[in-house]
Amino acid sequence: MIARISGLVKAEGAGRGEGIGRRAEGRPGAEERPGGRAPGGTGLRAPAGRKAPVRVGLRAVGGRHNRCETVGVTSRLTVLGSCGAWPEPGRACSGFVLEHGGARVVLDLGYGTLPRLLALLGSPAADGIDAVVITHAHPDHMIDLHGLLRARWFGRRAAPPVPLYAPEPVLARLISLEDDGADVVRRVFDWHPLPAAAQAAGPFRLESMLLPHYLPNSGVRLAGSGLVVAYTGDTGPDPRLAGLGRDADLYIADATDRGQQPGTPAAPPGPAMNLTAGEAGQAAATAGARRLLLCHFWPGNDRQASRATAAAAFSGEILLADEGLEVPLG
Numbered sequence: 030m031i032a033r034i035s036g037l038v039k040a041e042g043a044g045r046g047e048g049i050g051r052r053a054e055g056r057p058g059a060e061e062r063p064g065g066r067a068p069g070g071t072g073l074r075a076p077a078g079r080k081a082p083v084r085v086g087l088r089a090v091g092g093r094h095n096r097c098e099t100v101g102v103t104s105r106l107t108v109l110g111s112c113g114a115w116p117e118p119g120r121a122c123s124g125f126v127l128e129h130g131g132a133r134v135v136l137d138l139g140y141g142t143l144p145r146l147l148a149l150l151g152s153p154a155a156d157g158i159d160a161v162v163i164t165h166a167h168p169d170h171m172i173d174l175h176g177l178l179r180a181r182w183f184g185r186r187a188a189p190p191v192p193l194y195a196p197e198p199v200l201a202r203l204i205s206l207e208d209d210g211a212d213v214v215r216r217v218f219d220w221h222p223l224p225a226a227a228q229a230a231g232p233f234r235l236e237s238m239l240l241p242h243y244l245p246n247s248g249v250r251l252a253g254s255g256l257v258v259a260y261t262g263d264t265g266p267d268p269r270l271a272g273l274g275r276d277a278d279l280y281i282a283d284a285t286d287r288g289q290q291p292g293t294p295a296a297p298p299g300p301a302m303n304l305t306a307g308e309a310g311q312a313a314a315t316a317g318a319r320r321l322l323l324c325h326f327w328p329g330n331d332r333q334a335s336r337a338t339a340a341a342a343f344s345g346e347i348l349l350a351d352e353g354l355e356v357p358l359g
C-alpha cells in the first residue's frame with residue numbers, strides 16, 4: 030500500500046535525499062499564527078479506512094513541499110533519518126515523528142533531521158510539536174535538537190516551552206552549544222528527565238528504562254489508545270528489551286551491524302553497546318512485537334542483509350528505516 034502525496038509517490042529505494050515533508054490535508058493552519066501551537070493538538074484529519082502498510086515520501090517543488098494527502102491513515106510513524114554514527118549522502122541520522130490522536134511526538138533528532146522535520150510540519154518555526162523525546166546525548170541522536178532550539182527561540186520566543194523528555198547529558202550538551210544556553214534552553218523547552226517513572230507525553234503514557242550504551246541511553250515505550258510504539262535508542266543486548274517492546278505494534282530497534290563491512294573500525298573493547306540486526310530481531314521476537322523497524326544502520330551497510338539476519342530470529346513484518354518512510358499505525 031502507498032500513501033498519495035499530490036500524485037507523487039515515492040517508489041521503493043527511489044528519491045533518496047528528495048526530502049520528506051508533507052502535511053495532512055485538513056490541518057487548520059493554526060501553526061502559522063505567531064506565538065503558539067495549534068490548540069487542541071495538530072488538527073490532523075483521520076480519514077476513515079484501511080490500515081495501510083508503508084511507504085512514501087515527497088518531492089520538494091520550487092523549494093517548498095507539496096501539500097499532500099495520505100489515504101486511510103489515522104496514526105503513523107515517519108522516518109526522518111535512518112543512519113547511525115554519521116549520515117550517508119542524502120540521508121540523515123536517527124529521527125522519527127510519531128503522530129497519534131491528533132498529536133505529534135518527535136523521537137530523536139540526529140544529523141540532518143531538522144530540515145526534514147520542518148518540512149513535515151510545514152513550519153520554519155517548528156509549530157505543531159507536542160513533545161520531543163531524546164534517547165541519549167550522542168550527536169547522531171540529538172545534534173539537530175539545537176537547530177530546533179533556535180527555530181523556537183528566534184521564531185516563537187513568546188510561545189510556551191515544548192515538553193522535552195531526555196537524559197540529563199542531552200540537556201547539558203544542548204546548553205553547551207548556545208550562548209546563555211541554560212536560560213535559552215529553559216525558555217524553549219520544558220525538560221523532563223529520562224529515565225523516569227511512567228509519565229504523560231502528549232497523548233501517550235511514556236515509560237522509559239536505562240539500557241546499556243556508552244552514555245546513558247533511555248529506551249522508551251509510548252502507549253496510547255490502542256497503540257504501543259517502543260524505541261530502543263542505542264543499546265547493547267539486554268534482557269529488558271523484551272519488556273520494553275512487549276506486544277508493541279511497532280518496535281523501533283538499533284540495527285547498527287557495525288561489523289557488516291570489512292575494515293570498519295571495531296567498537297571499543299568491552300560489552301556490546303549497539304545491537305546487530307539479528308539481536309534486534311531476537312529482541313522483537315522475545316517481546317512479542319507485531320512489527321519491527323530496523324534503524325541506525327552503519328553507513329554503507331547492506332540493509333537487505335540486515336533484514337535477512339533479523340528475519341532469522343523474528344517472523345513478524347520487518348521494515349527498514351528509510352528517509353521519508355511512513356509507517357501507518359492503528
Ligand SMILES: [Zn+2]
Pocket residue numbers: 165167170242263
Ligand atoms: Zn549512541
